[in-house]
Amino acid sequence: MAKTKRIEGVLSPVVTPFGKDYRPDADRFVRHCRWLLKSGCAGLAVFGTNSEANSMSVGEKRRLLEALVAGGVPAAALMPGTGHSALSDSIEMTKAAVDLGCAGVLMLPPFYYKGVSDEGLYRNFAEVVERVGDDRLQMYLYHIPPVSQVAISLELIDRLLSKYPGLVAGVKDSSGDWKNTKAMLDAFAKRNFDVFAGSEAFLLDNMRNGGKGCITATGNINPGPIDNVFRNWRSAEADKLQAGISATRAIVQKQPMIPALKAAIAHFGNDAQWKTCRPPLVELTSAQEDTLLRELKGNGFTMPGLTA
Amino acid sequence: MAKTKRIEGVLSPVVTPFGKDYRPDADRFVRHCRWLLKSGCAGLAVFGTNSEANSMSVGEKRRLLEALVAGGVPAAALMPGTGHSALSDSIEMTKAAVDLGCAGVLMLPPFYYKGVSDEGLYRNFAEVVERVGDDRLQMYLYHIPPVSQVAISLELIDRLLSKYPGLVAGVKDSSGDWKNTKAMLDAFAKRNFDVFAGSEAFLLDNMRNGGKGCITATGNINPGPIDNVFRNWRSAEADKLQAGISATRAIVQKQPMIPALKAAIAHFGNDAQWKTCRPPLVELTSAQEDTLLRELKGNGFTMPGLTA
Secondary structure, three states, X not given: OOOOOOOOEEEEOOOOOEOOOOOEOXXXXXXXXXXXXXXXXXXXXXXXXXXXXXXXXXXXXXXXXXXXXXXXXOHHHEOOXXXXXXXXXXXXXXXXXXXXXXXXXXXXXXXXOOOOOHHHHHHHHHHHHHHHOOOOOOEEEXXXXXXXXXXXXXXXXXXXXXXXXXXXXXXXXXXXXXXXXXXXXXXXXXXXXXXXXXXXXXXXXXXXXXXXXXXXXXXXXXXXXXXXXXXXOOOOOHHXXXXXXXXXXXXXXXXXXXXXXXXXXXXXXXXHXXXXXXXXXOOOOHHHHHHHHHHHHHOOOOXXXXXX | OOOOOOOOEEEEOOOOOEOOOOOEOHHHHXXXXXXXXXXXXXXXXXXXXXXXXXXXXXXXXHHHHHHHHHOOOOHHHEOOEOOOOOHHHHHHHHHHHHHOOOOOEEEOOOOOOOOOOHHHHHHHHHHHHHHHOOOOOOEEEEEOHHHHOOOOOHHHHHHHHHHOEOOEEEEEEOOOOHHHHHHHHHHHOOOOOEEEEOOHHHHHHHHHOOXXXXXXXXXXXXXXXXXXXXXXXXXOOHHHHHHHHHHHHHHHHOOOHHHHHXXXXXXXXXXXXXXXXXXXXXOOOHHHHHHHHHHHHHOOOOOOOOOO
């Protein structure tokens, strides 16, 4: 993990294709990752929430990560999710990512126990850093309280950043609360700490306040236009471009996000197997799928270059 | 897993000892399990919430389970927790438990995604059953919405029980809501489905309504008196006995439960290393520990036969 230039721009938390038997499909995964990097993504936050990462074992994820690198996806573009409920899983997966040369790791807090203390969360992250023991590690904290139910407070970030400057590299804020993102930017953006919005809805605001990009679900299907906002955030067109990507997101967000992304990939890539979700998630109903596709097409949405 | 006689009585979700390096300590674990079985527990629900199970990897838990059996703990007394966030982890751990001849498995629903459908949860449990593919499996469902945030509804139980009668064996209800336990008893106790209360506070009520016992945190430190209620629930003394164990629980419950159990074992077994919790949990403060021990002793509490 080179310390010279950190990853910036649009990252996709890549959705994971499964076979009919719910097993991860490495071939489709590599293909989709390559399409994303050709189509506007600066990086791939594989094994995020939208990847159904927590429905997969560490072994399954390690094999997928190795398949990506073997399939020509540069490790320098990868920011895999490596935070688990189990400390030992977090250590194993983080070490694997560092050993492969990944640009960074995106770390959930341990999410089974609720109401845990900042001291306990600090120990969790510090133990991962110490046991991985590799100064190539670039750790991005993953704040997503609507799902994890365990938050990463400003106080915790401050403590980790003070102890591990340069190594604690940034945050993905998926709180959905711009005030929280702004507070993170105000407190840490000048301390070599990179703030990514958890949704492109906040991309322009994030860039105007010192952020570095976004890591967003809809990056899976709309990477080009989102990247266009990132590249042109200083331009006179920026607000208009932002309105365009926000409109697409609003359509997708009416449906359950993960199966909606998969339905879009299945349709525009002409590959129905993509619709499968691993339990406990389920695919869209026909009615949900019809609405999604009708509204996307009505908005002029396409996925250029996507093929089965 | 013999179908002839299912486990009944008091089960302890055994707390897991860790070394200073946060690694599981198999020797202390085996010793504590043997003490529990000598002291009133009919069975051991190792790898429950109170075991910090979700802070451990599947590999760590498999090694602990093998150490128990090698250490003379009968597999027929074991009901390990095998439900994980990841479907593939649940399958691996459940298969390992069945292969070892465990009495049953206690299965959390997948707990990362929130607001999931009963259809998705059904697919998760059904997929475990089908992929384990062993009719020795006895699956107990684990309903603990205050922690998992994902509930097991009556409709889901009905559907699983109808599809897999005899194999879907029961439930641990840790909702803390007696009305819910009562509804489970009313709906399923006559369908070869064993309801365990998730706390000894409901043990007597559970027995009087057709339940089979309890699986309770404080079983780790107070197994004898709790077992006494189970054995004498039809006696004239039952309410008085119940009041006694409820009083002990009330003392413990004033503190964070898992570190409080460990502090009691450390104190009464004269073995300070027991206090260690794996992150994100932390040990009690000195003040909390002092209060806990003073109140327990004031109540005449002991742990007979516990030694370091």
